[in-house]
Amino acid sequence: MPTVPQSRHLATEIPGPGSVRLAQRRTAAVARGVASTLPVYAARAGGGIVEDVDGNRLIDLGSGIAVTTVGNAAPRVVDAVRSQVAEFTHTCFMVTPYEGYVTVAEALNRLTPGKFEKRSVLLNSGAEALENAVKIARSYTRKTAVAAFDHGYHGRTNLTMALTAKSMPYKSGFGPFAPDIYRAPASYPYRDSLIDKDLGTDGERAAERAIGVLENQIGAHNLAALVIEPIQGEGGFIVPAPGFLPALLAWCRDNDVVFIADEVQTGFARTGAMFACEHEPIAPDLICTAKGIGGGLPLAAVTGRAEIMDAPQVSGLGGTFGGNPVACAAALGALATVEAEDLVGRAQRIERAVLERLSRLQADDDRIGDVRGRGAMIAVELVRPETAEPDPALTKALATACHRAGVIVLTCGTFGNVLRLLPPLTISDELLAEGLDVLADELAKL
Ligand SMILES: *Cc1c(COP(=O)(O)O)cnc(C)c1O
Numbered sequence: 001m002p003t004v005p006q007s008r009h010l011a012t013e014i015p016g017p018g019s020v021r022l023a024q025r026r027t028a029a030v031a032r033g034v035a036s037t038l039p040v041y042a043a044r045a046g047g048g049i050v051e052d053v054d055g056n057r058l059i060d061l062g063s064g065i066a067v068t069t070v071g072n073a074a075p076r077v078v079d080a081v082r083s084q085v086a087e088f089t090h091t092c093f094m095v096t097p098y099e100g101y102v103t104v105a106e107a108l109n110r111l112t113p114g115k116f117e118k119r120s121v122l123l124n125s126g127a128e129a130l131e132n133a134v135k136i137a138r139s140y141t142r143k144t145a146v147a148a149f150d151h152g153y154h155g156r157t158n159l160t161m162a163l164t165a166k167s168m169p170y171k172s173g174f175g176p177f178a179p180d181i182y183r184a185p186a187s188y189p190y191r192d193s194l195i196d197k198d199l200g201t202d203g204e205r206a207a208e209r210a211i212g213v214l215e216n217q218i219g220a221h222n223l224a225a226l227v228i229e230p231i232q233g234e235g236g237f238i239v240p241a242p243g244f245l246p247a248l249l250a251w252c253r254d255n256d257v258v259f260i261a262d263e264v265q266t267g268f269a270r271t272g273a274m275f276a277c278e279h280e281p282i283a284p285d286l287i288c289t290a291k292g293i294g295g296g297l298p299l300a301a302v303t304g305r306a307e308i309m310d311a312p313q314v315s316g317l318g319g320t321f322g323g324n325p326v327a328c329a330a331a332l333g334a335l336a337t338v339e340a341e342d343l344v345g346r347a348q349r350i351e352r353a354v355l356e357r358l359s360r361l362q363a364d365d366d367r368i369g370d371v372r373g374r375g376a377m378i379a380v381e382l383v384r385p386e387t388a389e390p391d392p393a394l395t396k397a398l399a400t401a402c403h404r405a406g407v408i409v410l411t412c413g414t415f416g417n418v419l420r421l422l423p424p425l426t427i428s429d430e431l432l433a434e435g436l437d438v439l440a441d442e443l444a445k446l
Pocket of ligand 1: 126
């Protein structure tokens with residue numbers, strides 16, 4: 001049981017005096033480019049609650065961006081970290097390796113989709129996983145071009161900025177970007193349907209449109225890899241039309257293009273399956289993971305077909321901290337929690353509860369253009385009713401109102417008009433329902 005009381009409680013205004021003092025120090029010390037969604041400073045967290053330095057307890061519908069899927073300070077994670085940190089904190093896997101790294105790799109090879117022989121490499125962040133997946137695909141195919149998709153988000157390093165679609169705030173002013181990166185149209189059922197009903201429901205047609213661009217603008221003989229999120233995260237929780245991902249994978253197989261699934265946000269039970277690719281179902285060549293893997297500790301991985309993963313030369317992959325022993329211990333604690341507490345099943349139950357509530361809300365409020373997502377990864381797209389034009393101002397106002405009322409929600413979307421919910425899977429039914437009630441009340445007031 002979490003030590004933080006499991007109830008929403010507003011002790012002060014949001015932000016309270018303690019957070020205001022910290023914000024003043026922060027402005028003088030922290031680079032302005034690093035922004036925060038809420039103005040409150042965390043003191044402790046667990047279950048479905050984040051408590052701030054003023055004693056305010058907020059309902060957590062964000063999980064630190066899909067990271068604390070197993071809950072904050074989850075007991076198995078805390079125990080595993082405590083014992084590892086007392087044994088040794090670092091030797092560097094490239095100097096004197098250790099068992100935890102190997103055990104995490106074995107677990108990833110076993111849990112990821114695809115009944116073929118696999119290998120894994122461990123890294124520090126989602127962006128670093130994507131960087132390495134591209135290195136591996138180029139090494140294997142001896143080709144250089146890489147394609148990503150509209151609305152895609154893959155990180156903030158130079159190569160991953162090139163893969164990421166949205167300019168503001170992720171890329172603007174930070175170029176030039178890595179060369180030989182291209183972009184294809186994604187499947188966005190809600191917005192595609194506004195143009196052409198079939199395109200919104202028929203994933204194979206949406207894939208044909210994308211493949212046309214790939215063949216025309218790059219050529220399969222130049223293309224090393226296709227990089228895609230099975231459900232787009234930052235781009236707006238966009239679930240592609242059925243058939244889109246399988247058709248792209250089939251095309252990759254026919255053309256010796258490595259299919260890289262970016263499951264950094266969707267992985268580890270978040271979507272009501274261990275990995276979002278299982279919903280299709282598809283078995284990608286390489287899978288990038290991070291966020292939810294380590295119960296809050298920084299860890300990331302690339303996992304995939306042995307013959308592809310083993311293409312780079314010995315010493316071609318690695319990094320000082322990649323697969324840090326404490327982060328590996330945390331990951332094993334997190335994975336044990338997912339299995340022992342059937343968090344995949346829990347995510348499915350959260351999906352039913354959230355979709356039911358939000359669909360009722362949508363029926364009475366035509367500013368909600370779309371409700372979508374899977375598992376504990378559900379969003380509403382807010383629009384101007386007559387035109388379905390994105391309404392980022394309403395979205396921002398709703399998020400801020402929720403924050404003031406003690407509920408952590410996040411926004412996303414290419415057009416900034418998507419309110420997304422990513423509760424930890426350890427949240428109680430009562431807190432989840434209360435969080436959704438606050439959302440409904442605040443929307444009604446706007
Ligand atoms: C967050 C995210 C990344 C980047 O991960 P970092 O750990 O922030 O580098 C990459 N891809 C997706 C889909 C993400 O959601």
